Amino acid sequence: MSAAFGLIDLTPLRASRGFRLLYAARAASFLAFGILGVAVSVQMYTLTESSLQVALLNAAVAAPLALALIVGGWLADRFDRRAVMVWSRGVHLLASLILAGNAARAEPGIGPIYAAAVVGGATFGFGMPAMMAVTPVLVGRAHLAGAAALTAVAAQIGAIAGPFLAGAITARAGLTASYGVVAALSALPPVFLALLPPLPPAASPSGEAAAPAGAAEGWRFLAASPLVLGLLLIDLVALVLAVPYVLLPEFAAQDLGSGIDGIGLLYAAPSVGALIGALGSGRAGASPHAGRWLLVCVAVWALACLGLGLSRGLAEALLCLALLGAAASLAGILRAALIQRATPDAVLGRVSSLWVLEESIGPALGGMQAGATAHWTSPRFAMVAGGGLALLGTAAFAGLVPSLRRASLAPETVAAPGAALVSADAR
Numbered sequence: 001m002s003a004a005f006g007l008i009d010l011t012p013l014r015a016s017r018g019f020r021l022l023y024a025a026r027a028a029s030f031l032a033f034g035i036l037g038v039a040v041s042v043q044m045y046t047l048t049e050s051s052l053q054v055a056l057l058n059a060a061v062a063a064p065l066a067l068a069l070i071v072g073g074w075l076a077d078r079f080d081r082r083a084v085m086v087w088s089r090g091v092h093l094l095a096s097l098i099l100a101g102n103a104a105r106a107e108p109g110i111g112p113i114y115a116a117a118v119v120g121g122a123t124f125g126f127g128m129p130a131m132m133a134v135t136p137v138l139v140g141r142a143h144l145a146g147a148a149a150l151t152a153v154a155a156q157i158g159a160i161a162g163p164f165l166a167g168a169i170t171a172r173a174g175l176t177a178s179y180g181v182v183a184a185l186s187a188l189p190p191v192f193l194a195l196l197p198p199l200p201p202a203a204s205p206s207g208e209a210a211a212p213a214g215a216a217e218g219w220r221f222l223a224a225s226p227l228v229l230g231l232l233l234i235d236l237v238a239l240v241l242a243v244p245y246v247l248l249p250e251f252a253a254q255d256l257g258s259g260i261d262g263i264g265l266l267y268a269a270p271s272v273g274a275l276i277g278a279l280g281s282g283r284a285g286a287s288p289h290a291g292r293w294l295l296v297c298v299a300v301w302a303l304a305c306l307g308l309g310l311s312r313g314l315a316e317a318l319l320c321l322a323l324l325g326a327a328a329s330l331a332g333i334l335r336a337a338l339i340q341r342a343t344p345d346a347v348l349g350r351v352s353s354l355w356v357l358e359e360s361i362g363p364a365l366g367g368m369q370a371g372a373t374a375h376w377t378s379p380r381f382a383m384v385a386g387g388g389l390a391l392l393g394t395a396a397f398a399g400l401v402p403s404l405r406r407a408s409l410a411p412e413t414v415a416a417p418g419a420a421l422v423s424a425d426a427r
Contacts (some may be wrong), residue, residue: 008153008279009146010045018138021196024132025089025189029156032096032185034162037180039170040099040113047110057399060114061121065360068125069353076130076349082348085134088127090190093183095120100179125356132352134199136340145290145409148336152278152329159271202345220356221347228342228351230401231335232358234394238328239299239362242305242390244383245270246367251379256314269318273325278333290334291407297331298394307388309380338407 012019075084089194095116100110139147169178222229244251252258258266289394304324311317343351366386373382398405 007104008149009143010150012139012143012147015143016138017089018196021192022131022134022138023150023154025192026151027083027158027190028185028188029089030155030158031162031165032158032182034158034160035178035185036096036099036170037183038166039175039182041092041116042166042170043103043108043175044110044113047108047113052386053110057113057117060117062360062364064118065119065121065125066357068122069129069357069360072126073129073350073353075126076133076352077347079199079201081130081134081201081349082193082196083198083225084130085127085193085196086190088123088130089186089193090312092120092123092127093190094188096179096183096186098182100176103175103179113351117194125353128356129349131355132340132356133201133345133348134196135346136345137199141341145333148333149278151336152333153275155277156271158274158331160275161266171358201349221343221351222354225342226401227403227407228339229343230397230404231339232355234294234298234397234404235335236329236358236362237393237397238301238331238390239359240366240369241386241393242302242324243363243366244305244308244370244379244386245363246371246403247379247382250374251317251383252314255380256317258314262314265314265318266321269321270325273327274329275323276322276325277329281332285313288408288410290338290409291404294331294334294407295339295394295398295405297327297334299391300327301331302387302390302394304387305390306384308385309383334409337409341409342407 013023040057044053047053072084072088081282098112098116098119100106102116135147136144165181166178169181222232245267249263252263252266256262301324304320304327308317308320308324311320339351339355340348370386373385377385
C-alpha cells in the first residue's frame with residue numbers, strides 16, 4: 001500500500017484561504033460533538049438510570065437529521081451555500097444553550113434534553129450537505145483526497161480528545177461547564193463561515209426552477225451513475241456488516257475477560273487507527289488506481305472484523321480494531337474524493353445529503369444486525385459472519401461495477417480548469 005499512500009497532503013490548507021476557514025469551522029464542530037456526545041449521555045443516564053432513554057435520545061437526533069438532510073441537500077443546490085451554512089450553524093448553537101440552561105437548573109429535566117436533540121439534529125442536517133458541496137470549489141477537484149484526509153484527521157482528533165475533555169470538565173466543574181464549552185465551540189463555525197465569499201451553486205443541468213421536485217434530481221443522477229451509486233452501496237455493505245462496536249462490551253467481558261479499562265481501550269482503538277490512516281493518506285489524491293485501492297481498503301476492513309471475532313486476547317483485538325479503523329478511514333477518504341470528483345456541482349448538495357444519510361443510517365442498521373446476530377449466536381460468530389459477508393460483498397462489487405475498479409484520481413483526468421487550486425485562494 002506504500003505505493004498509493006504517503007504522508008498527509010497539506011496543500012489544501014496551505015493554498016486555499018477558503019478551505020482554511022471551512023476546516024476551522026469543522027474542526028471546532030468535531031471537538032464540540034466529541035464533548036457533547038459524552039456529556040449528554042452521562043446526564044441522561046444520571047437522570048433516568050435507563051440505557052433505553054440514552055438510545056431513545058439518539059433516535060431523537062436521528063429522525064430530524066434524516067429529514068433535514070434531504071431538505072438540506074436541495075437547499076445547498078438552490079441557494080447560496082455560504083448563507084445555508086452560516087444560518088444552520090448559527091441556529092445549531094441554540095441546542096447547546098438549551099442544554100446549558102437546563103443543566104444549570106436545580107432540577108434538570110429530560111424534556112429540554114430531547115428538545116435540544118431535535119434542534120441539533122435538524123440544524124446539522126440542514127447545513128451538512130452545503131459544507132460538503134463547497135469543498136471542490138474551494139480546493140479544486142485535484143485535491144479532494146487531501147481535503148478529505150485533513151477533515152478525517154480533525155474528526156478523529158475530536159473523537160479522541162472530546163470524550164477526555166468531557167470527562168475532565170464534568171468531573172471538575174460539572175455538566176453546565178461542559179455544555180458551556182460546547183456552546184463556545186459551536187459559536188465559532190458561523191463566524192468562520194461568514195468570512196467566506198458567496199458560494200452559489202452551479203446551474204442545474206436540467207435548468208429546473210426552484211421547486212421541491214428538484215430534490216429528486218439527486219436520485220436520478222445516482223440511477224444514471226453506476227460509479228457514484230457503487231461508491232455509496234459498497235460503503236453501506238461495510239457499515240451494515242462489518243461495524244462490530246455494539247458487541248465490544250459483551251465481547252470484552254465474556255470472551256476476552258477484560259474489565260472496564262479493556263472496554264475503553266477497545267472503543268478507542270478504531271479512532272487511533274483511523275487517525276494513523278488519515279495521516280498516511282498523502283498520495284491518495286493522485287492515484288490512478290483509486291478505485292482499486294478503495295476495494296482493497298474495504299476488503300481489509302472486512303478482514304479486520306473477521307479477525308476480531310477470531311482474536312483470543314486483548315492485544316490481538318486491539319490490533320484488529322486499529323486496522324479496521326485505518327482501513328475504514330482510508331476507504332472514506334478515497335470515497336469522498338471520488339464522489340465529489342464524479343458528481344456535477346449542480347447536484348452535489350443533494351448527492352451529499354444522500355451520502356450523509358447513508359453514513360448515519362448504516363451504522364445504526366449495522367448495530368441492530370450485529371446485536372441480533374450475537375443474541376441468537378455469539379459475538380464471535382456475529383463478527384466472523386459479518387466480516388466474511390462484507391468480504392464477499394466487496395468481491396461482488398469489484399466484479400459487477402467495472403467503473404469502480406477503473407476509478408482514478410490522477411491529475412491528468414481532471415477537466416475543470418476553472419476549479420484549479422490556484423484560484424481557490426481568492427475564495
